[in-house]
Amino acid sequence: MKRMILTIIICLLFPSILYAEADGPDYYEVQKVASDGVLNIRENSDWKSTKLGEIPYNGTCFQNQGYVGGLTFQEFTELLEEQ
Numbered sequence: 134m135k136r137m138i139l140t141i142i143i144c145l146l147f148p149s150i151l152y153a154e155a156d157g158p159d160y161y162e163v164q165k166v167a168s169d170g171v172l173n174i175r176e177n178s179d180w181k182s183t184k185l186g187e188i189p190y191n192g193t194c195f196q197n198q199g200y201v202g203g204l205t206f207q208e209f210t211e212l213l214e215e216q
Contacts, residue, residue, distance in 0.1 A: 136162075136193050137210070139193060159206040160194050160195060161197065162195070163190060163191065163195075167190060168190050169190075172188040173186075173187050174186040
């Protein structure tokens with residue numbers, strides 16, 4: 134329930150993210166990361182690549198920045214409700 138509320142709040146604060154194109158998933162949620170870990174964001178898809186940042190293990194509602202294929206916003210929202 135907390136995730137769904139967070140998703141709604143973020144979407145209300147940043148309405149421009151609701152207009153993502155239908156060529157890939159609109160949003161992401163971090164999964165399969167230990168509760169004491171982070172998801173590293175790198176320049177390229179190689180673990181040796183320069184680290185640009187990190188997302189906490191419980192991060193949600195990260196906007197797609199160009200990946201094609203996956204979940205739509207509607208599918209993402211329905212997944213949150215099932216949890």
